[in-house]
Amino acid sequence: xxxxxxxxxxGKQGGATVKALVEHNAKSTTTTPVEIFGIxxxxxxxxxxxVAALPNVTLVKGNLSSVEDITAIYEKYGPFxxxxxxxxxxxxxxxxxGSTFAxxxxxYGVKRFVYTGGDLSGLSPSPLPxxxxxxxxxxxxxxxxLGWTIIRPPAFYENFFVNMGYDWGKGVYSVLSDExxxxxxxxxxxxxxxxxxxxxxxxxxxxxxxxxxxxxxxKKQAYExxxxxxxxxxxxEDAANNIPGPLLFVFQFMxxxxxxxxxxxxxxxxxxxxxxxxxxxxxxxxxx
Numbered sequence: 001x002x003x004x005x006x007x008x009x010x011g012k013q014g015g016a017t018v019k020a021l022v023e024h025n026a027k028s029t030t031t032t033p034v035e036i037f038g039i040x041x042x043x044x045x046x047x048x049x050x051v052a053a054l055p056n057v058t059l060v061k062g063n064l065s066s067v068e069d070i071t072a073i074y075e076k077y078g079p080f081x082x083x084x085x086x087x088x089x090x091x092x093x094x095x096x097x098g099s100t101f102a103x104x105x106x107x108y109g110v111k112r113f114v115y116t117g118g119d120l121s122g123l124s125p126s127p128l129p130x131x132x133x134x135x136x137x138x139x140x141x142x143x144x145x146l147g148w149t150i151i152r153p154p155a156f157y158e159n160f161f162v163n164m165g166y167d168w169g170k171g172v173y174s175v176l177s178d179e180x181x182x183x184x185x186x187x188x189x190x191x192x193x194x195x196x197x198x199x200x201x202x203x204x205x206x207x208x209x210x211x212x213x214x215x216x217x218x219k220k221q222a223y224e225x226x227x228x229x230x231x232x233x234x235x236x237e238d239a240a241n242n243i244p245g246p247l248l249f250v251f252q253f254m255x256x257x258x259x260x261x262x263x264x265x266x267x268x269x270x271x272x273x274x275x276x277x278x279x280x281x282x283x284x285x286x287x288x
Contacts (some may be wrong), residue, residue, distance in 0.1 A: 002034045004084040004198055007064060009038025010047040013116055016191025017084045022054045024195060029121060037077050063107050064097045074108040081197035082112035089130045093131040098137035102144055112147050115192045120152040120213050150209040153190055154183045154259035157279050165244045174239035175251035176219045183213040183259040188283060189273045213261035215276040226275045
């Protein structure tokens with residue numbers, strides 16, 4: 001039975017990858033089910049217990065900052081056919097975590113390795129600190145004898161409902177220019193992409209980097225789709241003074257350096273990826 005190791009199993013992207021692999025098991029009648037091992041720091045949390053209750057899922061305690069923890073997981077539960085790598089953003093050892101996780105995948109013979117970074121807008125280095133760390137992890141992965149695939153999401157549909165010290169949806173509405181393409185994707189679709197790469201028996205995804213997006217729309221089009229679901233945002237006429245500096249820089253960066261991801265190219269490789277309107281129809285909840 002193939003076995004896959006998923007970092008961040010209770011987070012958005014890692015959790016979505018676990019669920020996508022579980023869905024694969026439920027739908028498949030001709031292939032052997034896969035075993036999923038998810039890493040979490042706290043297996044007793046409500047999120048962790050919900051993930052652990054899924055069929056063919058084993059949740060294991062581990063801190064990605066601890067080489068000993070991850071090594072112990074490989075020693076006890078491996079070998080693994082594939083691994084999904086993601087690290088928390090805004091942590092001081094993100095690069096070290098991501099590099100070490102990839103190194104251990106090589107050491108323990110992982111066949112397929114998926115790393116999720118960020119859309120770099122064609123810039124090297126990236127002026128965005130939380131994307132520059134991901135670029136550095138990518139560079140390390142490139143040096144390894146590993147069947148790696150890198151996926152680069154730009155922003156997430158779910159961001160519309162997240163407060164990052166300021167309401168993200170309101171910030172985009174207030175700062176993004178009318179001409180700037182708003183490229184996004186859902187966390188669930190990232191999980192489906194990661195799972196499809198891990199499950200691919202050929203080597204077609206090896207040494208490939210995919211910038212991925214489900215929607216490439218104007219601000220007006222995005223907010224029309226949201227308004228159709230009763231979700232509206234007021235423009236902040238004094239956004240430059242009200243939005244925290246680092247977040248304001250991100251919005252201004254989006255105006256100056258649009259994300260590279262192409263919806264057309266994404267759908268060529270992963271046709272199931274949804275637009276924002278499709279996501280709102282299937283995944284949006286009023287309590288989001």
